[in-house]
Amino acid sequence: MSSSAAEHSHADHHDHGKCIADALAAAREICAQRGERFTELRGRVLELVWESHRPIGAYAVLERLKADGRSAAPPTVYRALDFLMEVGLVHRIESLNAYIGCAHPGAAHASQFLICKDCGTAEELESPAIDAALAAAAGDHGFKLAGRVVELSGTCKSCTGS
Amino acid sequence: MSSSAAEHSHADHHDHGKCIADALAAAREICAQRGERFTELRGRVLELVWESHRPIGAYAVLERLKADGRSAAPPTVYRALDFLMEVGLVHRIESLNAYIGCAHPGAAHASQFLICKDCGTAEELESPAIDAALAAAAGDHGFKLAGRVVELSGTCKSCTGS
DNA sequence: CCGGCCTTGGTATAGTATATCGTACTCTAT
DNA sequence: ATAGAGTACGATATACTATACCAAGGCCGG
Numbered sequence: 001m002s003s004s005a006a007e008h009s010h011a012d013h014h015d016h017g018k019c020i021a022d023a024l025a026a027a028r029e030i031c032a033q034r035g036e037r038f039t040e041l042r043g044r045v046l047e048l049v050w051e052s053h054r055p056i057g058a059y060a061v062l063e064r065l066k067a068d069g070r071s072a073a074p075p076t077v078y079r080a081l082d083f084l085m086e087v088g089l090v091h092r093i094e095s096l097n098a099y100i101g102c103a104h105p106g107a108a109h110a111s112q113f114l115i116c117k118d119c120g121t122a123e124e125l126e127s128p129a130i131d132a133a134l135a136a137a138a139g140d141h142g143f144k145l146a147g148r149v150v151e152l153s154g155t156c157k158s159c160t161g162s
Numbered sequence: 163m164s165s166s167a168a169e170h171s172h173a174d175h176h177d178h179g180k181c182i183a184d185a186l187a188a189a190r191e192i193c194a195q196r197g198e199r200f201t202e203l204r205g206r207v208l209e210l211v212w213e214s215h216r217p218i219g220a221y222a223v224l225e226r227l228k229a230d231g232r233s234a235a236p237p238t239v240y241r242a243l244d245f246l247m248e249v250g251l252v253h254r255i256e257s258l259n260a261y262i263g264c265a266h267p268g269a270a271h272a273s274q275f276l277i278c279k280d281c282g283t284a285e286e287l288e289s290p291a292i293d294a295a296l297a298a299a300a301g302d303h304g305f306k307l308a309g310r311v312v313e314l315s316g317t318c319k320s321c322t323g324s
Numbered sequence: 325c326c327g328g329c330c331t332t333g334g335t336a337t338a339g340t341a342t343a344t345c346g347t348a349c350t351c352t353a354t
Numbered sequence: 355a356t357a358g359a360g361t362a363c364g365a366t367a368t369a370c371t372a373t374a375c376c377a378a379g380g381c382c383g384g
Contacts, residue, residue, distance in 0.1 A: 095256040137314075142322065153311075154305055155305070157304030
């Protein structure tokens with residue numbers, strides 16, 4: 001069923017230009033609110049991260065920047081990515097050493113990722129149930145929870161079908 | 163004040179020699195069951211991984227092997243670690259690029275880690291509640307779950323007290 | 325205009341992981 | 355015991371990921 005597209009997978013025919021535009025608009029607003037500068041470089045890096053719903057490596061971003069004709073070196077990219085993560089516009093996927101645009105920027109949140117081994121997309125979740133289970137387990141052990149890394153790998157809905 | 167030790171942190175006065183001996187004994191048994199060879203190198207690497215309850219990096223293991231007077235190079239270590247992970251004796255901590263002995267070898271399990279930012283110890287959990295929440299979230303999204311990375315960082319019980 | 329702070333450019337290097345090839349070892353079946 | 359197959363290890367080279375450090379330029383409040 002559902003002639004309309006599914007949620008957010010690679011098989012979607014969703015208007016990805018809108019994903020990027022929305023991300024950039026949100027970024028401008030958030031940076032303005034926080035008194036941070038949303039420079040051209042940062043914008044371009046965010047754009048590149050949002051180019052797909054697959055996590056992208058820092059060096060892949062670097063190649064793209066160079067392809068732009070821009071002079072760039074690893075620190076250029078890492079600084080931009082670190083900034084974007086700090087303001088909550090980008091997440092790092094630890095298990096892939098890669099970066100992905102945050103699906104819900106602006107709101108403080110602990111997110112989880114479903115990473116498809118077939119198509120490479122990573123879908124961001126914000127499951128209160130998972131978060132509650134994590135908090136409960138930490139509490140049981142007297143552990144003061146600060147950071148969460150939840151990365152689930154497997155096969156996404158679209159890839160299972162095909 | 164608590165003169166008695168807590169469960170499993172760096173502050174413990176637990177008999178760590180027993181941790182190591184148990185891990186080696188379990189390893190021998192598991193490898194025998196699976197028809198795998200538990201070689202001297204593999205045993206030594208497992209010992210080194212178990213030297214503390216802190217995850218250890220591959221290159222730190224390598225240094226220790228060299229200190230033994232053994233000739234060793236990165237592939238030496240990575241092969242041994244890959245083997246130990248394959249048979250379920252060691253886990254990789256993605257967020258640290260480091261390795262830690264499995265607390266419950268032999269049993270198939272999806273584990274989670276509580277990683278203390280102060281003392282560096284990583285405690286392995288097997289919370290059915292977390293696992294159920296993960297499975298449920300994946301199921302809700304039509305995602306066929308294969309691998310789980312759950313790494314929580316924060317402050318452990320012992321370090322909170324001090 | 326000046327001075328300070330933030331951002332970026334550029335080089336070098338550290339840290340993590342794998343590809344590849346050759347040799348030696350272990351086990352099994354004869 | 356020995357040949358052959360399969361596995362494990364030694365060794366070199368290289369790829370991939372990330373950070374330290376210093377210099378130069380841009381932005382902004384005084």
